[in-house]
Amino acid sequence: MADRKDPAPDDDTVRDLRRRHEQELHDSDAHWRSIFDSAVDGIIVIDARGIVERFNPSAQRLFGYTADEVVGRNVRMLMPSPYYEQHDQYIDRYHKTGERQIIGVGREVVGQRKDGTTFPLHLSVSEMNVAGGRKFAGILHDLTQRVQLEERLRDQTALARLGEMAAVIAHEVKNPLAGVRGAIEVIGKRLPSESRDRAVVKEIIARIDGLNDMMKDLLLFAKPPQPHPAPVDVVPLIQMTASLISEDAALKDLRIDVGGSAPPLMADAELLKVVFHNLIVNGAHAMHGTGLINISVKPVERFCEIAVRDSGPGIPADILQKIFTPFFTTKSRGSGLGLPTAKRFIEAHHGLIAVDCPPSGGTTVTVQLPL
Numbered sequence: 001m002a003d004r005k006d007p008a009p010d011d012d013t014v015r016d017l018r019r020r021h022e023q024e025l026h027d028s029d030a031h032w033r034s035i036f037d038s039a040v041d042g043i044i045v046i047d048a049r050g051i052v053e054r055f056n057p058s059a060q061r062l063f064g065y066t067a068d069e070v071v072g073r074n075v076r077m078l079m080p081s082p083y084y085e086q087h088d089q090y091i092d093r094y095h096k097t098g099e100r101q102i103i104g105v106g107r108e109v110v111g112q113r114k115d116g117t118t119f120p121l122h123l124s125v126s127e128m129n130v131a132g133g134r135k136f137a138g139i140l141h142d143l144t145q146r147v148q149l150e151e152r153l154r155d156q157t158a159l160a161r162l163g164e165m166a167a168v169i170a171h172e173v174k175n176p177l178a179g180v181r182g183a184i185e186v187i188g189k190r191l192p193s194e195s196r197d198r199a200v201v202k203e204i205i206a207r208i209d210g211l212n213d214m215m216k217d218l219l220l221f222a223k224p225p226q227p228h229p230a231p232v233d234v235v236p237l238i239q240m241t242a243s244l245i246s247e248d249a250a251l252k253d254l255r256i257d258v259g260g261s262a263p264p265l266m267a268d269a270e271l272l273k274v275v276f277h278n279l280i281v282n283g284a285h286a287m288h289g290t291g292l293i294n295i296s297v298k299p300v301e302r303f304c305e306i307a308v309r310d311s312g313p314g315i316p317a318d319i320l321q322k323i324f325t326p327f328f329t330t331k332s333r334g335s336g337l338g339l340p341t342a343k344r345f346i347e348a349h350h351g352l353i354a355v356d357c358p359p360s361g362g363t364t365v366t367v368q369l370p371l
Contacts, residue, residue, distance in 0.1 A: 042140035046075050047133065050091050062121075062142055064114035075138075080112040108143065120147050174215050181208045220274070221326065221341045227268035227348050234262055234304055234369075235297050237269055241276045242295070245284070253290040256280065260297035262304040265371050271345045272369075278338040279308045279365050285331065286312030286363060303351070303368040314357040323355060 042059030046052050052075050055067040063070075063078055070077070076087040106124040113119065120143040128135045188201035235258060242256040283293045287310055294309045315323065319330060324343050329336035339355075346353045351369040358364065 039139075042138075042142075044075060044078075044138045044140065046136050046138070048091070048135070050074050050076065050087060053135070059140065062113075062119075062140060063111065069114075078111055080110055080118050083109060111140065119144050169215055169218065174212070177208060177212060177215075181205060181212075184208070218337065221337045221344065225268075225271070227271055227345075229266040229268060229349075231264045232267045232269050232272065233264050234272070234306065235260065237272060238276050238295055238297070238306070241273050242280060242293075245277065245280050251284050251289045254284050254287070254293065255291070256293045256295065258295045258297070262297050262299045263371055265304050265369055267349055267369060271348070275342040275345050275367070276306075276308070278342045279367075282338060283308060283310030283312065283363065283365075286310050299371060300368070302371055304371055306367045306369070308365045308367075309362055311362045314361055314363055315355070320355065320357060 037057055039056055039058055042062045043054070043056040044052060044059055045054035052070050052073060055065070055070045059070075060066055065078075074087075076084045079087060106122055109121050109123045110118050111121045122141040122143055124139045126137050126139075128137060184201055184204050188198055188205070191198050191201065239258050242258055245251060246254065246256060280293060280295075287293075291311045293311075294307075296307045296309075298305055323339050325336075326340045327336040343353050346367055346369070349369055351367060353365065353367050356364045356366070
């Protein structure tokens with residue numbers, strides 16, 4: 001008997017199967033597109049030459065570019081130096097040798113946003129073959145918060161050790177130093193008024209006082225007192241601080257203008273006096289005791305904003321990055337703890353402090369305290 005053959009499907013059946021197949025493909029594409037677009041992490045798909053083909057919304061938020069600005073361009077545009085220069089070399093080496101450095105193995109890298117700022121990323125790369133072509137998909141997770149947390153933990157550990165060291169200094173050095181100062185002062189008073197040694201004794205006492213001041217700064221920074229908030233009117237407090245500074249004979253050519261107003265805020269007045277004293281004195285030193293320091297006070301949303309502007313030469317960019325680093329100073333006899341201490345006091349009030357050197361010159365220190 002001849003084998004029975006199934007009848008060929010008619011045209012309607014073929015069209016129905018085609019529509020069903022197309023619908024399944026459409027649904028599958030929509031499903032994966034939804035996952036791609038809603039992913040929390042950035043996802044970038046590039047071809048074998050490094051040209052971006054897909055750039056999901058999370059990647060757009062990470063880098064500040066729209067998809068239209070990135071798709072069709074080399075992915076190295078998202079990398080700072082030296083990654084920028086190395087990227088094409090890495091792709092070429094992989095094509096020639098098959099040697100993998102990132103593919104299948106996640107690692108930490110640095111990304112560069114549209115505005116030029118850089119940030120830490122964890123990058124995982126996988127390889128795909130699509131329609132006979134090689135593609136690479138990178139998943140990027142922003143590590144900024146984790147890195148900041150690690151830095152805070154390191155700072156807290158370092159500060160705890162510094163506090164222990166400061167306590168030892170206070171006990172073992174500060175008290176004996178006071179005794180030495182007293183003895184030197186007694187010896188100085190016994191010297192004849194015409195003796196040249198009196199100037200030497202005076203210099204010794206000044207050096208001891210400088211060392212004592214440095215230890216006070218260290219103790220204040222290492223173990224700052226906890227704020228005791230009370231209603232504070234900032235403008236009179238700054239005016240009083242400026243008035244005391246103006247009494248210094250070395251600053252007789254300094255003018256300090258305080259203007260503006262803001263509602264009272266809850267703060268520790270004594271700690272704020274330390275902050276503003278440091279800021280004004282720094283400005284005065286930058287101008288060598290001559291010129292104008294302008295201090296403006298105004299409410300900005302939920303904050304009281306205080307801007308301290310001097311007319312000095314400004315701060316070079318390389319130094320500006322270090323000014324809040326403990327013990328960093330450009331002064332011949334500075335402790336390098338004035339600004340770090342001010343920062344700690346402001347942050348203890350849940351406030352912010354920033355330093356800016358505008359192109360017009362001078363330096364502006366802006367403090368924001370919650371109203």
